[in-house]
Every structure is written in structure tokens, then in C-alpha cells.
Amino acid sequence: MDIAALIDSLHPLEIRVLSAFSDNGDRAMETEQLAAAAGLEASQISMAVEWLLxxxxxxVEKETVTPIVSLTKTGEQYIEKPSPIEMVLSVAREAASTGKRLTIQDLQTRxxxxxxxxxxxxxxxxKEGALLIVQGGCLESTGRSSPTAETLRGLLQQLQHGSRTLETFSEFEQRVIDAHAVKRGKVKEPFRVDDRVTRLLKPTAEGLDALKHLSQQDAAEEVSQLTPELLKEGGWKTKRFRKYTISLRAPRIAPGRRHPYREFLDTVKTKLVSMGFQEMRGSLVETEFWDMDALFMPQFHPARDIHDxxxxxxxxxxxxxAEPFLTRVKEVHERGGNTGSTGxxxxxxxxxxxRLVLRSQGTAVSAHRLASNPLIPGKYFSIARCFRYDQVDATHATDFFQVEGIVLGEDINFRTLLGLLNLFAREVAQAxxxxxxxxYFPFTEPSVELHVRHPRLGWIELGGAGLFRPEVAAPLGVQVPVIAWGLGLDRMAMVALGIHDIRELFTDNLDLIRSTRGVV
Incomplete structure (x- = not known):
């Protein structure tokens, strides 16, 4: 861009910032000095400087970061009333003087x-020795002072009239500030520490050249639009109109698109329907009977624990x-019923x-289907949302989608199951x-787990499968072989979509949603 075109492209704010250096030559100026010289607000100077950079x-000749300490709304409240540490110490001393027992619960309530x-x-x-926890979980004052409480009170008084730089405080005061400053997970703290960035700015060679050309131009005021007043009074004759660059690219308009995971779920459903499967549906809230008992899972099984x-x-x-299923399942659990099992x-x-639970496995939907006179031969599937207590990490979540399915028929066997699982892994997960x-699963025998290799996370388990035991199928009225599987759709989606953290499947980050590749 030649210098004339460059000058024409400058915004009035940019011109004022550059002109502020006219009396300063090539000497650097701090941001605050530059704002004062240009007569601009902080937001205006920041915007203009970024454009010029x-x-x-x-x-930028030099950049300095200075931590600034100020009071939060919580800190302002502590000026008028005691902070928690002061309050606890005061109550403990009061209890010691009166001989009363003080528990943590009493303190919270009072x-x-x-x-x-x-x-x-x-x-x-x-930690400071001002308080002891004695027998029975009671609090007892030792009579010692608390340097933290005293320093905290002093800091509140110093900062009530305005902020200060962190370096003006003593080392111990800085430790107290750090311990009581707002951080992630600690929002109700009295202090806030913000970084104030100060830049030392100077014109470049191109900037000095632009400044020279600006000084040679007439001082006519630049306006951005023609108004009725300018036309009526003839003022447009003495004004300089701002030029517009019509060659600039228009702002990006992002087209709408479906969420990648929603699109993946729809694709899975479409593929299964095209393979001849019929969809099953069920409730998120189930009885333990359909979620576990009907699947021959004993009532003393570890999975019944409250944490699962x-x-x-x-x-x-x-x-x-529903009867007669309750009675039949009860007999199978206790004595094996007419299945040939001992239960x-x-x-x-x-x-x-x-007892009511949130559905913990999609197999509960299959149990309902088996008890509802299914077609024989028949193929069924369900995309079921399930819930289990778990530690959330890159491959685990407390709620997840499972693709659940059953196939019934006289000629169904374990080889049929392995073929279907291999097909699902390659077609759905694109593994x-x-x-x-x-x-091992209480309701299938033989049983198998399906694993696929994720390009970044390595081998991950997609789910389990097997042939339903007679103790499951017979009480529900089915006498032919039934193969069943329950695969984690979330993990399959991670492989298919190239996602490395299961939490990203439910993100509302638009940039991430737009950049995630769709399903093939």
C-alpha cells in the first residue's frame, strides 16, 4: 500500500494518536501519556493503538505488567462487618471466656x-496456633493472636479508598492477599488482583513517514457522512470526507449447521433402520425390576450399590x-424356574x-421389548440415554447414550453377534x-466386549454383548436364541468425529462445533 492510500485508510482516532507524536518526535510514550496527549478515553486509545500496531x-518498545490489588464487593462488606476468620476467632474466644462448648455446626448456625x-x-x-480442635470436634481458643486476621483487617482499611500495586505491600501481606484473592473456584473473596499492562509505544519508520504526510495536509475536519445540516449551510465545502475501502472483504457470516453429535446420532439411527432394524423406545425412569431384575442381575449384585x-x-x-413377569422373574432368581437353572x-x-431408578443401561428397553410379543425372527434397536455415577474425565460421563439392540431367531448364534459388532464398529464408529x-455379564452367556483403537486415546471399550441366558428370555415369554448388545455411542462418536474429550460432545462452543468434522 502506498503512503497516500495508507493515509486515506486511517481512522480519525488513528490520526489523533499519530498526531500526538508530532511534538514528541520519535521518542516513546506510555499508553497513559499517549491518551492524555491525544485527548482520548482508555477504550478509544486501546482500539486505535491496536489498529496502528x-x-x-x-x-511496542517495552511492555510492563503490574499486578493491581483492589477490593471486591465482598471486601467492601468486610469493612463494615468481620471477615469469616475474624468472626470464628471472636466466637471461639467468647466461648472460652464463658466456658461453653463450641462445635463447627453451632458456629455455622449461629x-x-x-x-x-x-x-x-x-x-x-x-495453623497459626490460635485455635484447637479438641475431643468431640469442639473448637477451643488458645488465646493467641492471629497474624492473618490482623493483617487482613489492615489490608481492608488500606484499600477502602482505592487500589494499589501489589509490590507496595510486604511479603506477608502479599501472601495474605494471594490466599484471599478471587480465583477459579473462589469467587467470594475480599481481594481482586488484576494485571495492568503498560506499553511504551513509538512510531515506526512507516509511522513517522505517515505523520510527516499528515502534517502537510490541510487541517480540514474529516466527517464520515453527509448530513442535512452540512448541505443546508454549505459546510460540506470545507470538510474532508472519509474515504471508504470497498475492496475489503465483508464480515464472515457463519451458516447454521446441526450439532455434530446430534448429526451422528441421526446417522446411526438411519443406518440401523436401513439394515432392517426396528426402533425401540423406553422411559428414562425405570423400576429396578426392568433395569436389573428382569436381566437376571441378583439383588445383591455390586452394581445395585447407591454409588452406581x-x-x-x-x-x-x-x-x-407387570404380571406375570414379576412372578416368573422372582421364581427364576430364587430357584431357576423352568429354565433348567438353579437360580x-x-x-x-x-x-x-x-424401586425407581434412572435407567442405567439400555438393556432395560430390550427387556420391555421381549415381554411385548416381539416378531420372530426380529431385529430391534434403541438409542437410549443412560445414567451412572462416575468420575467425569476424557472418556467417562455421568450420563451417556447407548445403542442397544437385540436379534431374535432360530438360527441366531455367537458368530452372528461377532459379525454384527464388527459391522457396527466399522460402519458407525468408522474404526x-x-x-x-x-x-462377564449376569444376563448373557457367552459374553464379549468390543474394543476399537482411537487415534489418540488408544484402545477404548465401546460396550458389551452376548447371548441372553434362558433365565432372561424365558420368563419374558421368548424361547428362541436372542443376541444382545449395548455399545457406548458417545465413545463411538469420539472415534467417528475425531474428538479427544467426551465432554466436547455436548459443548456449546460455536467455534468447536463449526470446526468439528461431520460424519461421513
Whole structure:
């Protein structure tokens, strides 16, 4: 771009910033000095400087980052009332003087403190020797002072009239500020530490050249649009109109698109329907009977533990469980029924069978289908949302989608199952490497786990499968072989979409959604 075109492209704010250097030559100026010289607000100077830096008319000679300490709204409240650490220490001393026992629960109830505030204050006071936790979990004052509490009060008084740089405080004061500053996960703290960036700016050679040309131009005021007043009064004759660059690219307009995971789920459904499968649907809330009992999972199985299944708080139990399935399943659990099995040999709890839980596995939908006179031969699938208590990480979530399916028929066998699983892994997950490992499930025998290789996470398990045991199929009225599988759709989507963290499947980050490749 030649100098004339460059001058024409400058915004009035850019011109004012460059002109501020006219009396300063090539000497550098700090941002605040430049704002004062140009007569601009902080937001205006920041915007104009960034434009000039992008055009290489200004350069940063030096950049200084200064931490600035100020009070938050919580800190302003602590000026008028005691902070938690002061409050805890005061109450403990009062209790010691009157001979009363003071528990943590009493402290929270009496002073209306948050549990996190109380635990933090007690920890700091205990560390300084100002407080003891004695037998019975009671708090006891030692009579010692608390340097943290005293310093905190002093800091609040110093900052109530305005912010200060962090370096003006002593080393211990800085430690107290850091311990009580707003951070991620700690929002109700009295102090805020912000970085103030100060730049030392100077014109580049191109900037000085532009400044020279600006000084040679007439001083006519630049306007951006023609107004009725300018036309009426003739003022347009003495004005300089801002030029517009029509060659610039228009702002990007991002077209709408479906969420990649939603698109993946629809694709899975389309593929299964095209393969001749019929869709099954079921409720998110199930009884333990359909979620576990009907699947020959004993009521003493570890998966029944409260940490694996979410229980419904209200109502806690269903009014009834469908017969004759309840009676048949009860007989199978206790003595094996007419399946040739000996069962689990325990007394089946009918009340527990009616307890309500969030569906923990899609196989519950298959159990309902088997009890509803399915077609023989028949093929069914369900895309079921399931819930299990789990530690959230890159490959685990507390709620997830499972693609669940069953195939019924006289000629169905284990070889049929392996062929279907291999097909699903390659067609749905678009996996290049697949392997099967032996597994155990209470409701299938034989059982297998499907694993695929993720390009970044390595081998990951997609789910389990097998042939339903007679103890599952017979009580529900089915006498032919049934193969079943429950595969984690979330993990299959990670492989198919090239995603490395399961949490990104549910993101609302538009840039990530737009950049994620779609399904093939």
C-alpha cells in the first residue's frame, strides 16, 4: 500500500494518536501519556493503538505488567462487618471466656457462615496456633493472636479508598492477599488482583513517514457522512470526507449447521433402520425390576450399590410391576424356574423390585421389548440415554447414550453377534482396528466386549454383548436364541468425529462445533 492510500485508510482516532507524536518526535510514550496527549478515553486509545500496531505504524518498545490489588464487593462488606476468620476467632474466644462448648455446626448456625468459609478460617487459625480442635470436634481458643486476621483487617482499611500495586505491600501481606484473592473456584473473596499492562509505544519508520504526510495536509475536519445540516449551510465545502475501502472483504457470516453429535446420532439411527432394524423406545425412569431384575442381575449384585445407580427421590417406588413377569422373574432368581437353572438361591425382595431408578443401561428397553410379543425372527434397536455415577474425565460421563439392540431367531448364534459388532464398529464408529475380549455379564452367556483403537486415546471399550441366558428370555415369554448388545455411542462418536474429550460432545462452543468434522 502506498503512503497516500495508507493515509486515506486511517481512522480519525488513528490520526489523533499519530498526531500526538508530532511534538514528541520519535521518542516513546506510555499508553497513559499517549491518551492524555491525544485527548482520548482508555477504550478509544486501546482500539486505535491496536489498529496502528496491526498496520505497523506503531511498535511496542517495552511492555510492563503490574499486578493491581483492589477490593471486591465482598471486601467492601468486610469493612463494615468481620471477615469469616475474624468472626470464628471472636466466637471461639467468647466461648472460652464463658466456658461453653463450641462445635463447627453451632458456629455455622449461629453466624450464618458458609461451610467453605468456616473450614478455611478454622484451617488458617489452627495453623497459626490460635485455635484447637479438641475431643468431640469442639473448637477451643488458645488465646493467641492471629497474624492473618490482623493483617487482613489492615489490608481492608488500606484499600477502602482505592487500589494499589501489589509490590507496595510486604511479603506477608502479599501472601495474605494471594490466599484471599478471587480465583477459579473462589469467587467470594475480599481481594481482586488484576494485571495492568503498560506499553511504551513509538512510531515506526512507516509511522513517522505517515505523520510527516499528515502534517502537510490541510487541517480540514474529516466527517464520515453527509448530513442535512452540512448541505443546508454549505459546510460540506470545507470538510474532508472519509474515504471508504470497498475492496475489503465483508464480515464472515457463519451458516447454521446441526450439532455434530446430534448429526451422528441421526446417522446411526438411519443406518440401523436401513439394515432392517426396528426402533425401540423406553422411559428414562425405570423400576429396578426392568433395569436389573428382569436381566437376571441378583439383588445383591455390586452394581445395585447407591454409588452406581441414581435413585429417584420422590416417588421412591412404582405402584406395581407387570404380571406375570414379576412372578416368573422372582421364581427364576430364587430357584431357576423352568429354565433348567438353579437360580441365585436367595429370597427375592418384591419391594426392592419396584424401586425407581434412572435407567442405567439400555438393556432395560430390550427387556420391555421381549415381554411385548416381539416378531420372530426380529431385529430391534434403541438409542437410549443412560445414567451412572462416575468420575467425569476424557472418556467417562455421568450420563451417556447407548445403542442397544437385540436379534431374535432360530438360527441366531455367537458368530452372528461377532459379525454384527464388527459391522457396527466399522460402519458407525468408522474404526480401522477392532478386537473382541471375553467378558462377564449376569444376563448373557457367552459374553464379549468390543474394543476399537482411537487415534489418540488408544484402545477404548465401546460396550458389551452376548447371548441372553434362558433365565432372561424365558420368563419374558421368548424361547428362541436372542443376541444382545449395548455399545457406548458417545465413545463411538469420539472415534467417528475425531474428538479427544467426551465432554466436547455436548459443548456449546460455536467455534468447536463449526470446526468439528461431520460424519461421513
Amino acid at each position: 496491526a498496520k505497523s505504524l506503531l511498535a 453466624e450464618h457462615l458458609e461451610p467453605s468459609d468456616v473450614s478455611g478460617a478454622i484451617g488458617a487459625l489452627k 445407580v441414581y435413585f429417584v427421590k420422590s416417588p421412591t417406588h412404582a405402584r406395581s410391576v 441365585w438361591g436367595y429370597t427375592f425382595d418384591l419391594q426392592r423390585a419396584s 480401522k482396528e477392532v478386537k473382541f475380549l471375553p467378558a
